[in-house]
Amino acid sequence: MNELPEYIDGIPNISGEEKIVLKAARRQDSKELRGDNSRFGKIKSAFSIALHMQQPLIPAGGHDLQSAEIISNLKYMMDHQDIGDNHNAPVFHWCYKRIGEFIPQLVAEGKEPRIMLDYSGELFHGLRQMGCNDVLDSLKNITCNEEYRRCVDWLGCTWGHAVAPSTPVQDYKLHVQAWQHHFAAIFGLDALARVKGFSPAEMAIPNHPDVCYEFIETLKDSGFMWVLVQEHTVENPKTGHGVEQPHIPHRLVAKNSKGETASIIALVKTQGSDTKLVAQMQPYYEAKSLANQELAGHKIPPLVTQIGDGENGGVMMNEFPGKYMEAVRESSGTDTPIMNGTEYLENLFALGITEKDLPEIQPVLQKRIWDRFESGKGPDELARAIAELKKEDDRFHMEGGSWTNNISWVEGYENVLDPMEKVSASFSERMLGRNISTSDPAYRNALFHLLMTQTSCYRYWGQGIWTDYARELCRRTMDIIGTR
Missing domain, CATH: 3.20.20.370 (Glycoside hydrolase/deacetylase)
Known part of the structure; x- marks a missing residue:
């Protein structure tokens, strides 16, 4: 049971x-x-x-x-x-x-x-x-x-x-x-x-x-x-x-x-x-x-x-x-x-x-970071070290590694990622920031929609109808979060 x-x-x-x-x-x-x-x-x-x-x-x-x-x-x-x-x-x-x-x-x-x-x-x-x-x-x-x-x-x-x-x-x-x-x-x-x-x-x-x-x-x-x-x-x-x-x-x-x-x-x-x-x-x-x-x-x-x-x-x-x-x-x-x-x-x-x-x-490429950055020096110093490495080598990236390294989960999908980031920020502010109970039906509904917007399929399957789907889900999620 x-x-x-x-x-x-x-x-x-x-x-x-x-x-x-x-x-x-x-x-x-x-x-x-x-x-x-x-x-x-x-x-x-x-x-x-x-x-x-x-x-x-x-x-x-x-x-x-x-x-x-x-x-x-x-x-x-x-x-x-x-x-x-x-x-x-x-x-x-x-x-x-x-x-x-x-x-x-x-x-x-x-x-x-x-x-x-x-x-x-x-x-x-x-x-x-x-x-x-x-x-x-x-x-x-x-x-x-x-x-x-x-x-x-x-x-x-x-x-x-x-x-x-x-x-x-x-x-x-x-x-x-x-x-x-x-x-x-x-x-x-x-x-x-x-x-x-x-x-x-x-x-x-x-x-x-x-x-x-x-x-x-x-x-x-x-x-x-x-x-x-x-x-x-x-x-x-x-x-x-x-x-x-x-x-x-x-x-x-x-x-x-x-x-x-x-x-x-x-x-x-x-x-x-x-x-x-x-x-x-x-x-x-x-x-x-x-x-x-x-x-x-x-x-x-x-x-x-x-x-x-x-x-x-x-x-x-x-x-x-x-x-x-x-x-x-x-x-x-x-x-x-x-x-x-x-x-x-x-x-x-x-x-x-x-x-x-x-x-x-x-994770891959981290040795190059640790060769010039000491853990504990803070996020600003880390960001500086990463920027230097990217300037020296345009193949250096912090986008992670996946089963296929010929697909970027970021580059070329700004029209999807920008709305996704706005939805995430709105959820953080209006749901998490206001301590809305996780058992509240409005919270659960907003979470359900937030999680749907972030599937990799909306990027992996390329521009077109899939990115249209993603932007539409982001629009609906913003409407739901905005009702709080």
Whole structure:
């Protein structure tokens, strides 16, 4: 039985019970998270895959942009299957549901399936709004049923698929907490207590020292134990070069301009953004070629970790089911099993390894900052150092790193970012600044609209109708906030 209602006044339950939700999120039952993994000390390697799922909410439920109902992009695709690739909509629907079919089937065969899942809050709401209760019921079964829940490792994310480098710090925290709230309302507080990993939208982590510090502080304060990072978004603090041992856990360390330090465990996703890596189960075949590695005086199995869109592309839509079933059947009970990230880390901790034993990494390009700026000298000195570096090298940037470094989440989108920043400032002034209760219906409605405006899809998919959608949502949000 769920302790929280999923909807309040027609709005997803994304605020109002922060104390209850945070208490659950910070729970740490190591034994349950570790599972019954008596073979961990005998395996030579392991592999892990995550499926990322997202559909934005758009003002497209009607012909007039200013009055159109806000619907899921999946709903729009379903209703307009004659346009472009929209004929894939029914397959997308199955992609969101099908892992809930695969897990019980494999468990019934005596196998040990594992999967990490990353679904945005926007997608949860869109599916429910469309009446896709079969999807959520399927996911709820593998998440809450004691027979299957060990197999599923949910990853926290931003409710509205907001990217960390260009989302205001206070809003990013609202996204994270809104997702936890919404997840708990759907799957229950006990299920939320098992969510210990975090998946940043677009694999984007901030490299500005002050922003990255707040990013890690938000995750740690919200109860997360680890974060998934893209290999080329981080560097060795001593050399500024890439990660030498990507298949062992690291410690992502952030120093800010005030001299404060924050850190969180990081699992490294290798290679690029090709969903075929997950769809064709490449991590399994790579893991089979690896052997134990040395860490803190222990021989540990390396973990090959990958994440990919769980619905996009013909290979993912068509080949993943067979490849996943085949890899799980073949690897179960061997010395290269499939494992989830939290399960793997908890088994490492059981060996006596601690977070402090893990090699350090930091966001990409930061070594160049620390070579000329001493942490603790304040934000003005930091800004001066960054400006000097940009002047010396036009490739130097503080826009963070993501799964694709050929797309800027800032440059060229000023016509979207300016309204977004005004909405954020207005929300901060009229809602947060006036201490409006988070259980107030007006607050929840304003928050719901604010989070929608900040989805990365409004920038990633280019200028045109998508930026029109973004500006329209910003207009509506300003109207809602302005009624206070």
